[in-house]
């Protein structure tokens with residue numbers, strides 16, 4: 001059987017996970033990327049966590065998302081021969097007594113309880129302030145996105161499946177049911193360009209907005225932990241005595257640079273929870289590709305055949321991308337409908 005040619009535009013976590021989801025015996029995938037010029041994935045902390053903390057509850061579709069994530073990252077890890085997807089307990093510091101009580105009540109429920117562990121008697125590092133205590137999530141962790149993306153890029157490049165450059169609509173043509181881009185024929189084109197969605201006209205009607213965020217990498221003087229701390233913000237151990245701290249949400253800021261103001265905000269909040277001194281190793285800023293209903297947005301263009309969108313991963317690309325990739329590939333291969341929650345059809349005008 002002749003293989004179908006697929007062109008994926010964008011090599012963030014979305015485009016990368018999607019590329020690995022297509023069975024190699026039926027598809028030949030090529031990725032076009034501009035060198036991560038606007039990459040959210042290279043800035044992200046990469047954490048994943050099935051719970052929501054404001055009012056303790058299980059996050060949207062968490063069980064299915066985690067199943068797909070474990071399975072997809074496991075397969076990619078074998079293919080690339082690297083580890084990048086890690087499990088780490090996450091300690092949620094309660095901001096007040098009511099939150100502590102709510103957590104205790106909720107933990108007795110089977111569905112919520114399966115994600116948390118009884119941590120009575122468990123001590124956090126002595127420098128952590130926790131007047132109302134903490135709860136521990138046992139199914140959480142992080143994905144080393146730069147490691148995954150850089151290794152994937154080398155992998156695709158060595159197999160001549162990577163084109164370096166910026167997508168140019170003038171080079172794209174559709175003729176007799178087949179696409180061509182820059183003279184090469186493709187059966188299907190998939191746009192996975194994250195926060196730059198509106199720079200390419202085909203799906204610019206999808207209400208996706210860039211939501212700026214900043215993270216720090218710090219080296220504490222004394223604090224040490226191999227677990228994640230969450231206090232509204234997070235402290236994630238990344239090895240070598242360093243921790244990632246974040247993240248800010250800065251709506252409507254078109255300036256892509258890091259700012260002193262956000263650094264101070266992150267640092268002040270950190271020091272309100274951990275009484276220590278912190279050397280700032282690094283500060284990064286990026287834009288989350290966010291949709292108002294906070295769901296991915298995936299599917300075929302309403303009027304243009306074999307042109308697809310794979311975007312809207314907001315602040316949860318690590319957990320959301322594998323299940324959305326599974327659904328898009330099932331749709332392409334078998335016509336299986338994409339869940340209405342994430343289908344681009346919810347933005348079609350009737």
Ligand SMILES: Cc1cc2nc3c(=O)[nH]c(=O)nc-3n(C[C@H](O)[C@H](O)[C@H](O)COP(=O)(O)OP(=O)(O)OC[C@H]3O[C@@H](n4cnc5c(N)ncnc54)[C@H](O)[C@@H]3O)c2cc1C
Pocket residue numbers: 009010011012013014015032033034035036037038039040041042043044045046047048165166167192193194195196199200212213214215246247248285286287288289310311312313314315316317318319
């Ligand atoms: C501060 C911060 C912290 C975050 N923390 C987390 C976290 O802990 N956990 C989590 O799951 N998520 C987190 N996120 C969100 C996460 O980064 C996103 O959900 C995810 O990276 C989106 O991936 P993507 O592939 O859709 O987009 P991107 O990563 O932006 O990838 C798009 C790619 O397409 C390229 N591109 C764009 N336009 C073109 C073009 N015209 N031609 C060619 N290439 C193009 C870009 O340069 C980039 O390489 C965080 C985000 C930020 C900003």
